[in-house]
Amino acid sequence: MQTPWEYRYAHRTQKMGSSVIRELLKFTEQPDIISFAGGLPAPDVFPIKEFREACNEVLEHQGAQALQYGTTEGYRPLREMISRHNARFNVEVTADNIMITSGSQQALDFLGRVFINRGDYIVVESPTYLGALQAWNAYGAQYISVPSDEHGMIVEKLEEALRIGPKFIYVLPNFQNPSGSTMSLERRKRLIVLADQYGVPIVEDDPYGQLRYDGDHIPSVATLDSRYRNETNGEYTGNVIYLSTFSKLLSPGLRLAWVIAPSEVIRKLVMTKQAADLHTSSFNQFVAYEVAKGGFLDEHVKVIRATYKERRDVMLEMMDEMFPPEVRWTKPLGGMFLWGVMPEHIDAAEVLKVALERKVAFVPGAAFHSNGNGKNTMRLNFSFSSPDVIREGITRLGLTLKEAVKNGHK
Amino acid sequence: MQTPWEYRYAHRTQKMGSSVIRELLKFTEQPDIISFAGGLPAPDVFPIKEFREACNEVLEHQGAQALQYGTTEGYRPLREMISRHNARFNVEVTADNIMITSGSQQALDFLGRVFINRGDYIVVESPTYLGALQAWNAYGAQYISVPSDEHGMIVEKLEEALRIGPKFIYVLPNFQNPSGSTMSLERRKRLIVLADQYGVPIVEDDPYGQLRYDGDHIPSVATLDSRYRNETNGEYTGNVIYLSTFSKLLSPGLRLAWVIAPSEVIRKLVMTKQAADLHTSSFNQFVAYEVAKGGFLDEHVKVIRATYKERRDVMLEMMDEMFPPEVRWTKPLGGMFLWGVMPEHIDAAEVLKVALERKVAFVPGAAFHSNGNGKNTMRLNFSFSSPDVIREGITRLGLTLKEAVKNGHK
Numbered sequence: 001m002q003t004p005w006e007y008r009y010a011h012r013t014q015k016m017g018s019s020v021i022r023e024l025l026k027f028t029e030q031p032d033i034i035s036f037a038g039g040l041p042a043p044d045v046f047p048i049k050e051f052r053e054a055c056n057e058v059l060e061h062q063g064a065q066a067l068q069y070g071t072t073e074g075y076r077p078l079r080e081m082i083s084r085h086n087a088r089f090n091v092e093v094t095a096d097n098i099m100i101t102s103g104s105q106q107a108l109d110f111l112g113r114v115f116i117n118r119g120d121y122i123v124v125e126s127p128t129y130l131g132a133l134q135a136w137n138a139y140g141a142q143y144i145s146v147p148s149d150e151h152g153m154i155v156e157k158l159e160e161a162l163r164i165g166p167k168f169i170y171v172l173p174n175f176q177n178p179s180g181s182t183m184s185l186e187r188r189k190r191l192i193v194l195a196d197q198y199g200v201p202i203v204e205d206d207p208y209g210q211l212r213y214d215g216d217h218i219p220s221v222a223t224l225d226s227r228y229r230n231e232t233n234g235e236y237t238g239n240v241i242y243l244s245t246f247s248k249l250l251s252p253g254l255r256l257a258w259v260i261a262p263s264e265v266i267r268k269l270v271m272t273k274q275a276a277d278l279h280t281s282s283f284n285q286f287v288a289y290e291v292a293k294g295g296f297l298d299e300h301v302k303v304i305r306a307t308y309k310e311r312r313d314v315m316l317e318m319m320d321e322m323f324p325p326e327v328r329w330t331k332p333l334g335g336m337f338l339w340g341v342m343p344e345h346i347d348a349a350e351v352l353k354v355a356l357e358r359k360v361a362f363v364p365g366a367a368f369h370s371n372g373n374g375k376n377t378m379r380l381n382f383s384f385s386s387p388d389v390i391r392e393g394i395t396r397l398g399l400t401l402k403e404a405v406k407n408g409h410k
Numbered sequence: 411m412q413t414p415w416e417y418r419y420a421h422r423t424q425k426m427g428s429s430v431i432r433e434l435l436k437f438t439e440q441p442d443i444i445s446f447a448g449g450l451p452a453p454d455v456f457p458i459k460e461f462r463e464a465c466n467e468v469l470e471h472q473g474a475q476a477l478q479y480g481t482t483e484g485y486r487p488l489r490e491m492i493s494r495h496n497a498r499f500n501v502e503v504t505a506d507n508i509m510i511t512s513g514s515q516q517a518l519d520f521l522g523r524v525f526i527n528r529g530d531y532i533v534v535e536s537p538t539y540l541g542a543l544q545a546w547n548a549y550g551a552q553y554i555s556v557p558s559d560e561h562g563m564i565v566e567k568l569e570e571a572l573r574i575g576p577k578f579i580y581v582l583p584n585f586q587n588p589s590g591s592t593m594s595l596e597r598r599k600r601l602i603v604l605a606d607q608y609g610v611p612i613v614e615d616d617p618y619g620q621l622r623y624d625g626d627h628i629p630s631v632a633t634l635d636s637r638y639r640n641e642t643n644g645e646y647t648g649n650v651i652y653l654s655t656f657s658k659l660l661s662p663g664l665r666l667a668w669v670i671a672p673s674e675v676i677r678k679l680v681m682t683k684q685a686a687d688l689h690t691s692s693f694n695q696f697v698a699y700e701v702a703k704g705g706f707l708d709e710h711v712k713v714i715r716a717t718y719k720e721r722r723d724v725m726l727e728m729m730d731e732m733f734p735p736e737v738r739w740t741k742p743l744g745g746m747f748l749w750g751v752m753p754e755h756i757d758a759a760e761v762l763k764v765a766l767e768r769k770v771a772f773v774p775g776a777a778f779h780s781n782g783n784g785k786n787t788m789r790l791n792f793s794f795s796s797p798d799v800i801r802e803g804i805t806r807l808g809l810t811l812k813e814a815v816k817n818g819h820k
Contacts, residue, residue: 003611003649005674008577010527010549016681043474051477055465064453067461067661102512102665106687113548117420134685138523139420167418201413239413251477253692255512264415271426275544277516281691282663 034393054290070282074100104257108135121166127368143370152183162198175335178379212334213309322398336383444803447771464700480692484510518545531576537778553780562593572608585745588789622744623719732808746793770806
């Protein structure tokens with residue numbers, strides 16, 4: 001007889017739905033659609049020549065190790081390189097404070113697994129990264145949304161949230177996904193003090209930190225927390241768990257990211273990863289190390305910045321020209337996304353349907369809210385499409401939005 | 411103030427311990443230890459030349475796709491290749507019945523996440539694969555151990571277990587890890603009938619299926635289940651979820667494995683993977699496909715078989731010569747492991763301590779039992795060490811065992 005699988009699933013699976021973003025990414029596979037929906041880096045900036053050289057070098061001299069099982073923590077030279085990189089920013093981090101993950105999404109999943117009991121509250125920005133909500137929904141998290149503006153989380157509203165007793169605070173301070181906003185230095189400092197006062201840890205997600213196109217670098221929350229504590233005992237003991245990734249600087253197809261945390265948290269994450277997938281691809285770690293070890297990324301990031309800055313500028317210019325005055329949007333200082341807000345009565349999901357008829361796509365913003373808000377918002381990616389494609393796509397989207405505003409489209 | 415992390419962890423994490431196997435793998439990093447403890451393939455058989463050619467080919471012609479984000483299901487040509495391979499064995503499987511995972515450990519983890527509610531019973535062989543127990547402990551599984559002998563799970567004892575109402579049955583029919591035993595054709599058929607009769611699905615874990623050194627191939631449980639059902643509706647609808655991997659045929663460092671299941675189960679697994687790590691490395695999938703697509707693995711597996719068969723034979727000969735008669739062991743027809751049973755009063759963990767002084771390592775067998783049994787058992791890996799190293803290692807281990815038997819070592 002047929003197996004009735006649907007009655008075999010665990011509770012957590014029965015409620016699980018497919019990701020809005022991943023379903024939408026399917027549109028990007030249709031070649032005639034201009035998609036601002038994905039979060040893809042520009043393939044133009046992948047350092048393919050350097051990858052070839054690195055693959056050859058690694059396979060010629062370290063093939064037996066690179067193709068073998070590796071340690072769960074990750075390839076030590078790669079972790080040491082990351083720790084040296086952090087030393088530039090005055091954070092004392094050793095290889096024992098670092099674990100390599102298969103993309104930042106895996107780090108988010110593991111943090112959920114290590115910390116979240118069903119019903120635990122997590123403080124998030126509103127809007128916040130959809131992938132984090134997806135990862136933590138699987139562990140039964142509940143969310144306290146703190147509103148944000150163009151300078152990030154409105155920290156004045158944070159204290160109220162902290163009195164609820166959340167497990168941790170989740171922030172994306174640089175060029176946030178989805179909003180593109182950057183948390184100001186003052187707010188970062190206030191966040192650290194409040195978190196310390198209430199004894200609540202911070203998870204800082206920083207995939208785009210190096211992709212700044214205007215203005216000066218603001219120290220990470222982890223760096224500021226270290227300064228605030230002024231502890232110099234040779235290893236990282238801060239209140240911040242910091243995530244970053246090679247996906248935006250090298251290649252997302254390698255699935256390489258890292259977590260920085262106090263060593264006792266790293267030990268828990270390592271045990272979690274042992275049971276979850278043993279370790280991240282040794283080969284990819286060897287290759288990424290080989291590409292990056294001579295300082296290549298310092299040069300390469302300049303190419304990425306120049307490419308994405310141009311695309312952001314083209315998108316903003318075109319929006320000025322083509323979008324109706326009733327729509328507002330952020331002007332991000334870096335990263336890959338900007339955020340549009342339509343009049344409240346307009347439903348972005350309905351606008352998307354019309355936009356798809358015009359062969360242009362974006363992500364409706366509601367999915368980035370843990371509280372059902374944001375139906376009139378949209379996320380636009382400016383890193384993937386070339387300037388000409390951006391011009392054409394924003395023209396199409398502008399026409400769609402003008403119609404929507406005129407028709408009072410819901 | 412310092413963050414008291416230990417009070418922030420979720421319930422599931424507080425109980426979590428490090429893997430015995432992974433901790434033991436640390437011994438293999440000491441160059442003077444002869445380790446039969448790990449489960450490592452021989453680096454001698456890694457097809458390094460073919461990997462170099464494949465990396466160059468992929469980066470030259472498909473760099474932009476191979477380094478980009480990919481679909482959660484996995485690279486379609488790779489999934490189609492796996493489905494064609496299965497067609498040889500008369501299992502109708504399409505690409506929609508296949509998901510690529512980051513190693514089989516990830517497939518085990520995802521099956522736990524999709525199916526296991528806290529307290530659910532899982533039927534396992536005794537002994538069984540430690541990595542499966544680790545993965546499923548995280549979801550609060552309980553185990554029903556069915557004893558096994560040299561022909562695999564003793565199916566006569568299975569019916570009693572099925573009446574408890576388990577979520578699924580977990581078997582490793584070929585050259586089992588850890589015992590090295592192979593389930594007979596008759597038992598496979600009886601397993602399928604009993605599972606169908608009680609409506610309980612089977613998870614078949616088959617990492618070593620192609621690594622047979624003696625005797626004839628026995629069809630997989632998935633194949634036999636398909637024949638039993640005799641359904642030919644164009645896609646796989648069996649009662650068996652089948653796992654296999656490229657780790658033993660190509661390279662474990664790539665972290666590439668796959669799950670075969672009815673498409674509705676694959677859909678749940680895909681949603682799980684979306685939230686867990688988005689997708690498995692595109693680059694590695696492109697490279698593995700490039701290496702394998704021309705039929706290379708059919709030739710390469712012959713090299714692996716010849717290498718491992720010699721090592722198994724050397725280990726068995728040396729054990730005959732060096733081990734005391736009170737110790738018994740399996741004579742596996744394939745795979746990478748054999749299994750030793752000492753007199754009941756001898757504790758393998760204590761023997762290991764002495765063995766490590768003699769610079770030889772193995773895995774004490776208790777960890778492979780879900781019920782605390784097997785303290786007098788041990789797993790030996792014969793694939794990693796060269797024949798000369800095996801001779802020396804078994805000599806050292808033989809001396810240790812003779813002492814243990816003589817001293818009534820506990």
